[in-house]
Amino acid sequence: MTIETTGSTEQDPSPGEDAQVGQSALWPADSDANGAFSDRPAVCEFTDTWYSYGGGEPAVEDVSFRVRKGDFAAILGPNGSGKTTLLRLALGLLKPARGSVELFGEASSRFRDWSRVGYVPQRVEGLGIRFPATVEEIVEQGRYRGFDPLAIFRRHGQKEVLDALEVAGISHLRSRPIESLSVGQRQRALIARAIVGRPELLFLDEPVSGVDAVGRDRFHELISSLNREHGMTVFLISHDIGAVMQGATVCACINRTVVFHGAPHHLTGEHLSELYGFPVDVLLHDALHEHR
């Protein structure tokens, strides 16, 4: 298997120099993924986290890592590796069996300040049965700020909704029924829904599965720009390594436990072989060359 990824091989230290392999060598408390000192606060932190469904084999085993404010964190791993379980733990949808998961310094199961968090799921339960909502109505849902007895009378078209639609590149689809959109367009609508409240931290669970290659690239460009230009911290689950590496600033490879954790350009074939269980070659594209 050959995986193509991007990175500046001329300027960066040799791959693996400060990458950390295995659960025992995780982000030190006072350094970021590149090993440099960082005083950026952690917005999402797993500490010795364990979880198993129905008391069976652990789906997540002794995982520890943190995502700091401003990071674009890509969580990679094969199917069934526990990536989505980690995300559900982070969102307080599951409680860890052991260890802790914190959002903005508070246990995720008790976290209530959801205006700081956006979420784009892989699939939505309500779609597929003629869900009666326009794109605008779905994006509007992202502005929920607690009980509002007059919500049924509220009009659409507030500036925030229009802005979010524009950032997601789907202003022209605002009046279309959500069910009439393509998979890629739906995911953009869900991005708009997630960012309309201007969250600090954006979780995405394999948002481009089922989207074609061109759509995937554009989608990853959008996520990168949300991170770089809008300052959102991104926690992206994916198995599309090459595409993710274009924008990610840190990377965690998960196979029930942390296999690799560090800057994306330090990810080697050795790490990926350990992750996927078979030999993997990594072709590093020099981003600088590509732009010449």
Next chain:
Amino acid sequence: MPEIFQFDFMIRALIGGSMVAILAPSFGLFIVLRRLSLIADTLSHVALMGVAIGFVTSTYPTFVALLATTSSAAGIEQLRSRGRLPGDAALAVFLYSSLAIAVIVISKSSGFNADLFGYLFGTVLSINDRDLWLIGILLVVVVLFVASFYAELTQSAFDQDLAHVSGVRVTATNLALAVLTGATVTASMRVVGVLMVGALIVIPVLAALRLARGFRTALLLAIGFGLLSVWIGLAVAFYADLAAGGAIVLTTVVMLALAEAIGRLQEYVVSRRIRGSTDRSDLETARPPDVALDADKD
């Protein structure tokens, strides 16, 4: 004045039926979207158990049914949300156990078979003032609930996890929805009977979903289809001397067929328009299919 309005029992049937026609699809929309249509059927069997116990203990049967359905709805929701049983399995447990209790209670007593028949197939023509008051109070509670918690209900219907991350108290919303569904089932039971109560909750909603593009439109259309079904069904039953419950439910099916026909006609017209645009090599101006009502647009 038409003959149908000259009888007190018909006036009461129209008032009671209209209130139920607003109640049932209001909840039905959220239940159908959450793929829980079977809950109406389950709770109607629980209501039957309540009616049987009410008869045996000489208590107001509708009131006992109301207690049984609301408490069972809460129990089903608890089992489902805690993951003890999958959603449909929890429904099956409640459906069959309450039906078994109803059968046993009925078999051990005698003398109310005729009344029981009315509860099974609907007794809207013999609806009394006490029933009207009960349905009226429920209607006020339900309308206030749906209007006040509109945002929470639509978020939960779209996706439970997304709703949670938006800050919606999903468990509490689901519990309230389940309990009030139990109450709605009990109220609807008087109009179309235990065996057909699910139809009034589900079928007008399906008709509305065929045509509506926005959530508010769907809600209003579902209520509209419910009201039309009750009014037309009662009129047909009155003039043709048919069972009112059956006539109402069959009318909901006709409404669904009508909605399907209108939907297909709209699709046909739009596809013709697009084909016309294509023939004129005017592909850029061809709009995507736009086949639904557009009442939610600003």
